[in-house]
Amino acid sequence: MTFTKTLPASRGLPLAAMGVVALLAALFLIPVVIGDEFVYHIFITICLFAGLSTAWNIVGGYAGQLSLGHAMFYGIGGYAGVILMNMGISPWLGMFVGAGVAALVAVVVSYPCFRLQGPFFALATIAFLEVFRVLALHFRGLTGGAMGLMIQLKLGWEWMVFRERLPALIIAFGLMLVCLAVAHLIRSHRLGFYLVATRERESAARAAGVQTVKVRLIAVAVSAALAAMLGTFHAMYLTFIEPAAMFSLSFSIQIAMFALIGGIGTIYGPLLGAALLVPVTEFARGMLGAEALGLHGFVYGVVLVLAVLFMPNGIMGALQRFTARRTGGEEQAVQAGPVVAAARTAESPEERPAIGREVMRVENLDKHFGGLHVTNNVSFSLREGEILGLIGPNGAGKTTVFNMISGFLQPDSGSVSVLDREGRFQNPVTPGDFAALGVGRTFQIVQPFAAMTVEENIMVGAFYRHHDVNDAREAARETAHRMGLAPWLNAEARGLTIGGLKRLEVARVMAMEPRILLLDEVMAGINQTDVRRAIDLMLSIRDTGVSIIAIEHVMQAVMSLSDRVIVLNSGEIVAEGKPHDVVRDPDVIEAYLGKDFAHAQY
Amino acid sequence: METFLQVVANGLMLGGLFAIISIGLTLIFGIIKVVNFAHGEFLMAGMFLTYLITTQLGLHPYASVVVVAPALFVLGAVTQKLLIQPLLSARDEHVQIFATVGLSTAMINLALLIFGADIANTPSSGLRSSIQLGPVRILEGQLYILICAALLVVGLEFFLRRTQTGRAIRAVAQNRAAAQLMGINVNWIYVLSFGIGAACVGLASSLVAPLYPTSSTIGTYFVLTAFVVVVLGGLGSIPGAFVGAIIIGLLDSLAGFYIGSDLREAVVFGVFLVILILKPSGLFGTRLKLSHIS
Amino acid sequence: MLNIEGIDAGYGATTILNGVSLEVNQSEVVTIVGANGAGKTTTLRTIAGLLKPTTGRILFEGEDITKMSAHDIVELGITLIPEGRQLFPDMTVRENLLMGAYRRGARDHQAETMDHVMELFPRIRERLDQHASSLSGGEQQMVAIARGMMARPKLLMFDEPSLGLAPIIVAQVFEVIGKIVASGATVLIVEQNVFNTLKAADRGYVLENGSIVLSDTAEALLKDDHVRQAYLGI
Incomplete structure (x- = not known):
């Protein structure tokens, strides 16, 4: 969970920045140039997961609260969008309604869970996700229950539903950029420092005047709102939603997984994780079809296990180690350096102010x-x-x-x-x-x-x-x-x-x-x-x-x-x-x- | 009145089922302090194994336990040795969580690859026939599960309290560093404990398979309830898991009958969240276990 | 009996011990004196195998135990009574003592050792069936020492046995340690109660910032100006 070197001040920045820009450009341009439906679909999926994973990372990475229930917020966004659309309200508006509801739910749900740590926080989020799934199944009048909800087919930008793929890519790409921008903003400002400090040592953060509960609540609210917006988009893209898909545990796990594999707690790790893994598995699925039922999930699982064993800091961690080796064992030198303290400046004891x-x-x-x-x-x-x-x-x-x-x-x-x-x-x-x-x-x-x-x-x-x-x-x-x-x-x-x-x-x-x-x-x-x-x-x-x-x-x-x-x-x-x-x-x-x-x- | 008794009887039977699948989970957590998110998939693997043995060899499902339990012991021991052990000293807890989450994902999908999305029905060998006990009717197989769960609790408690190895396991669970200073090989105890916990799941698989259709997602279906049971009973407490299972079984059955069967799970998980948040040590959790939570 | 040759040890990137060398001979009582954080506990933990030195060697009865795991070192006959008691809280006192005799060299003589230990700690006999967590701090310290004795160790190491105890209890603890010493045991002890410990010891080492700065007989150390100033406050 390295945190340092993604900061503006870190060395090798131009290279890293160029890499990010190149990756983003590729994400948008490749499908446009190839123009194939399936390629479009893959890249839209990458943008979706990169966005969700980046949003998750604000809570799971910066704040260190491992949520395995993030599909909850995605699902809320999806349902809000579809239900409102079927009432004649544009998903562009529904998106913000969903985001608001998700942020509210996130705060209410997380507040009592913050005293739980590690696996227990994860378990609680899974339980909340299940409750939402069951409730979505129960309230058929609103959600259509197990039958799911179909959106009324109203095409055009106003309704976020298109025949062509390009507009969907533009929206997915745009939302992903929003997530990245928010993540970057948080990470490079006071809130980000406070979140990481709270994650690393809660008591020391409190001693430094950090309101640890408040900063975490802000983080979950922001993260949930972003996930909900992506949920609304995705519902429009899929045109059909059902509780099993919108409130799915395996979907939640995937969101978290991309962040872990890319580099948990880093700004661009989730993007990297999604960009590398989604195409591999989507291609496998596309090529092998129904014969390979479960293959992509199996690959995800194995990659995840291997990643925690051999690359616990993700791709970003591995890249950093690589660049660190190239620049030479600088950290070693730093540790061994002599103590050059310039402690007391001028005052002599006689000048001390009276008690x-x-x-x-x-x-x-x-x-x-x-x-x-x-x-x-x-x-x-x-x-x-x-x-x-x-x-x-x-x-x-x-x-x-x-x-x-x-x-x-x-x-x-x-x-x-x-x-x-x-x-x-x-x-x-x-x-x-x-x-x-x-x-x-x-x-x-x-x-x-x-x-x-x-x-x-x-x-x-x-x-x-x-x-x-x-x-x-x-x-x-x-x-x-x-x-x-x-x-x-x-x-x-x-x-x-x-x-x-x-x-x-x-x-x-x-x-x-x-x-x-x-x-x-x-x-x-x-x-x-x-x-x-x-x-x-x-x-x-x-x-x-x-x-x-x-x-x-x-x-x-x-x-x-x-x-x-x-x-x-x-x-x-x-x-x-x-x-x-x-x-x-x-x-x-x-x-x-x-x-x-x-x-x-x- | 008769209906009520029947609902309670169903709840008790369900409690037995929840108990048998939860004991291994609480045992592993209590000793190694690792939550095995792949616990449900261990059950799934055991059920598929039972299915294969009964259909291919024509054995009674209960007889398959002589293969399934040792097989699961090995699976558990290997998981501990290769996956958990290297991560025990990890600075960040999230890698331990992701390790078993990844294992769970891989196992679900491997089963999907091998067995497809179809349901595998283990021959019931008469275990699904119901018997009349006073005013209530219950399934024969369910009764055996309840009895086995109770015996397993007693057996494990005896093992942990009265044998040298059992005491060593408890010592490791209570104070790992001190156990090392007594000359106990802590890593070996961990491998053994994970194996025993998984073998309990193996036993559960052979008991459950004749009653429930096996599929790749059966583990997810059961494991969430197992987590509820284990937290309610106090993480790490074996008798606690049994009592917790009975409570959740009764709650599930009563809620299903009086509130609506589609909201059963919401009630159960609601209770889970309340307990997790208000009393994370559970009903029988000790001070020691609590310290890992708050 | 025990020879430590120039070990460096620490936690993660932090090195605490720098080239520590010391020795303990058969039937000798040796103490390590030093300020908080000087590395006394780290030294004992390294000998016990809980920490691995990055350089240097540790020999016990001529055998190199530097890379041995903690439980194997216990098997050889080195027992550490850790700082802060470290009992098994949800076990009875009897079970705690039985765990002390877990090592193969002690298991067969369990009953016999138990009788011997009960003689040393008559107060514990009354508490055998209580949970360890229900005892007072002083009683817990006695159980911790008794548990260490149950292993029938060749070398017994004490880490801050009087830590956090009331003065009256401290006196009792030292009385017990005195009896153990009188029985001819080989002891390595680390203790903030410098005066009492030096009085009970044969030899002592002074550890400062992870290095041995002084070593002499206990008697000489008690008279040493540096020790008197830094640790006895005079």
């Missing part, structure tokens, strides 16, 4: 997991421009506290208030609320959007302040530079070292321009030089007036950074104060080193 008013107030947080009391009556506050260290042994409840002060976990009791820009205290609930108040967080276990480049990862954060792609890219680059990530801007996040990933985690949050920064063990597992650099970086962030709460195990960092330290043990605050006082506290020593050690010392 200001309270910006976050945490009162009496309590949380149980089953019988375990993970946080017990935790209260503290954070001031403007202050660095607060949160330390304690593993399992003390530090990350649980973080989850509660960023909206990822609801406390059993107690409250978290954050000062808003107008100077009033608010009680945020969801991660989105916290993000809106300027609270940004990192995760202890790094959560990169693995299939995105470093730049795109940071852009997901930057989109919170900049809605325009170019502005967000600019801001992301600036942040990357500050964080010493500039050399890797175009490297995929999954290729970074652990130290790099930690920095990326901070960079993504910094791109949101937070006022309160929650850092969960950003120094764990990085080497001494990087620790020194990270300390400078945090100080420079603080000097811009940002307040920081840092969970940290690296004592050296805690001591030199923190204005104040809170020690958590078994879910309770056991000490609080200046770093040097806290480490001498017997309770703290006992918590960290055990009773024996405490006794041995005092």
